[in-house]
Amino acid sequence: MTKQNKKDLYKILAAAVFFVLGWVVNAGEAVRFCLFFAAFIICGLEVLVNAVRNIINGQVFDEEFLMTVATVGAFCVGEYPEGAAVMLFFQIGELFQSYAVNKSRRSISDLMDIRPDFANVLVDGNTERKDPYDVKVGDIIVVNPGERVPLDSVVLTGESSLDTSALTGESVPRDIAQDSEVLSGCININGVITARVEKEYSDSTVNRILDLVENASNKKSKSEKFITKFARVYTPAVCIIALVLAVVPSIITGNWSVWVYRALSFLVVSCPCALVISVPLSFFGGLGGASKQGVLVKGSNYLEALADVKTVVFDKTGTLTEGRFKVVEAVSDKVLETAALAESASSHPIAASIKNAVGNSIDTARVSGIKEQAGFGVICTVDGKTTLVGNAKLMQNNGVTGFAETQHTGTAVYVAQDGEYLGHIIVADTLKSDSRKAIETLKKIGITNTVMLTGDVKEIGEKIAAEVGVNTVYTDLLPDQKVEKLEQILAKSSGKDKVCYVGDGINDAPVLARADIGIAMGALGSDAAIEAADVVIMNDEIGKIATAIKVAQKTLAIVKQNIVFAIGVKVLVLILVAVGHASMWSAVFADVGVAVIAILNAIRALNTKGM
Secondary structure, eight states: OOHHHHHHHHHHHHHHHHHHHHHHOOOOHHHHHHHHHHHHHHHHHHHHHHHHHHHHTTOOSSHHHHHHHHHHHHHHTTOHHHHHHHHHHHHHHHHHHHHHHHHHHHHHHHHHTTSOOOEEEEETTEEEEEOGGGOOTTOEEEEOTTOBOOSOEEEEEOOEEEEOHHHHOOOSOEEEOTTOEEOTTOEEOSSOEEEEEOSOGGGSHHHHHHHHHHHHTTSOOHHHHHHHHHHHHHHHHHHHHHHHHHHHHHHHHOOHHHHHHHHHHHHHHHOTHHHHHHHHHHHHHHHHHHHHTTEEESOHHHHHHHTTEEEEEEEIIIIIEEEEEEEEEESOHHHHHHHHHHTTTOOOHHHHHHHHHHOSOOOGGGEEEEEEETTTEEEEEETTEEEEEEOHHHHHHTTOBTOOOOOOSSEEEEEEETTEEEEEEEEEEEEOTTHHHHHHHHHHTTOOEEEEEOSSOHHHHHHHHHHHTOSEEEOSOOHHHHHHHHHHHHHHSOTTOEEEEEEOSGGGHHHHHHSSEEEEETTTSOHHHHHHOSEEETTOOTTHHHHHHHHHHHHHHHHHHHHHHHHHHHHHHHHHHHTTOOOHHHHHIIIIIHHHHHHHHHHGGGOOOOO
């Protein structure tokens, strides 16, 4: 509980003491008035001052004006307990609201705490503490245990573990060593590391995240905009109705005290605070709940749209798959070893995957005369034998005996020595471990259509789609063709059903921007993709897509519950008050009680579990 919350609580307790004394002390009318008035002033002085200040500034029709008129009026007609009770319970409602907002802000503020305070920069062998803004690309920084990584960097020396929970939501530390990429905002847990700065602070991961969070509240949902417009019309309208209710029947019947009391009760009920508070708070809670799961939503309007997603379109490479080549099959260890020796001088991704499969056992002294033939492969000498490693054309052009193309899905690398075919290696991009489960979970939460767009050939695209369970796949697409295909999917979507696109690469930026909702796999995604996206998944877990949609669905359900509940109860009690079947005590419940219940309901948006 914050200091302000404690101060408000003490104020409420003090007012409650005077309020109870006013009920139980058997004294004259003047004493009762003083006790209830003391409770009223303790709780309501700030409201009264704000109401007067707002009237002077031309802001007449707000909740503080309604509360002031209703409570002062109650004292004027001799209903001291009701007047004091309205202010007392109003402050209790405000306390609940403050607690709820602070609870919602906590996960957001955890993100705000990732801003680094300083960077230890190596200058002529000594470390100098500098502001991260003053550090340049290429500078060498030292990060000690317990310190935050100040800028996106690459480790030069040292080994350690990083706490990445504030960025990605992951509870398990990430191990790093030489050549590891480290993101700003992570906490170095144990070892001392030196690293080379790769990005200036303005372009760093931590600064981009903070910009997203700070700007999220500026993008309001349709529900929030509706409530704002509703309150502007609703409040003056009920004031006019209350005035008519007080004056017209009183003139007819002459019973001013009865109808003024009913009008004052009407004003108390009519306060729109339950709606004005709970709807934005529900969306704020949803944004906080998503951030706890490592998902950054750029605004409540995107959270609202996520709840209506029925079609999710995926990029393949780096989204459903790892985006890195890996040896998935080799006919023998000898074939794999021979290929690794032949590719030992190559930096091609396929060559790197073959060398990684062998590990550190490559003896480059066994290979000589390496000649790369672009578009075909490598010709060299391994253990004194002429060795060919490459595609089918390389084998055919050199008349290799016994050669036959394999029909396996993936990139085939063929190996031959002294004109004799030895066998093949299959290199392919592998599925992320959670891709299939993520698609299954999406279908469980109501996503009826899943689509994959890829630039890969038909055989590979269809194989990946079948493995993960995607409904439809389109292959051999260039970046502009992906946009065209998405346009066709958007045209087929009906009514308010939204289409979401998920990608990570720079070529996905146009598609991310065109979709109803663009989701970027953020931790390893490109800057362009993150800027174009509406939602960023910080740890690249594809299962977080279902989490984001589930948070959105739960948040929107809570918003609808609060709107229906608040309006329903208020309309009912307003009618009862107008016809004389409800007192100001009922009015207090219809205002403060409904607001407290709506606020407590809104807090639930924070607590959506991951998938």
